[in-house]
Amino acid sequence: DSGVTQTPKHLITATGQRVTLRCSPRSGDLSVYWYQQSLDQGLQFLIQYYNGEERAKGNILERFSAQQFPDLHSELNLSSLELGDSALYFCASSTTGGIAGAYNEQFFGPGTRLTVL
């Protein structure tokens, strides 16, 4: 158990809908990262938040957004869903947010499997 929790475990919805995925980082971790794992794209970094602020952006679609709340939990919002958005969405957390000269080990949650029908 990594200490990172994600809810829900599974989500089934229809095209055009909007969903929210939730992540609670390990106790004391300030950074949250979101990744998408799909069959055709593999594992891709979406976005990072550090202590409530966006720190880095990856291959995140404009239909997707995220935020990190004062209690450090994070939500990933996916809107206008398409069939191709079906994937496993992982959240990871680390102690810090990317410091020059340091590696911040990321601990991954179990993921949320999203199925868009």
Place this chain on the structure above:
Amino acid sequence: AQSVTQLGSHVSVSEGALVLLRCNYSSSVPPYLFWYVQYPNQGLQLLLKYTTGATLVKGINGFEAEFKKSETSFHLTKPSAHMSDAAEYFCAVTMSGASKIIFGSGTRLSIRP
């Protein structure tokens, strides 16, 4: 830019045989390299990592990997496969101060009885 290539999307070995999963990376700066394992319906678990120092790194469950700068490789090995090693393995790269980790496409390891 950084990238990772994993050779072989599926590797099958007999129980007790040597496991060798191949990973080559591309990086214009000194890389940090990782191997993660993903068991069915679970998240990613860090097996081992190379940041600096000794190029042969040992991880959990008897796995080890060697960083070879001249070959830009970071292959994962285990002397004797166990049935419980069946999983998906991901090689990944990042660099000092970076936020994102770049993952390879993964290698599914199957173990034959």
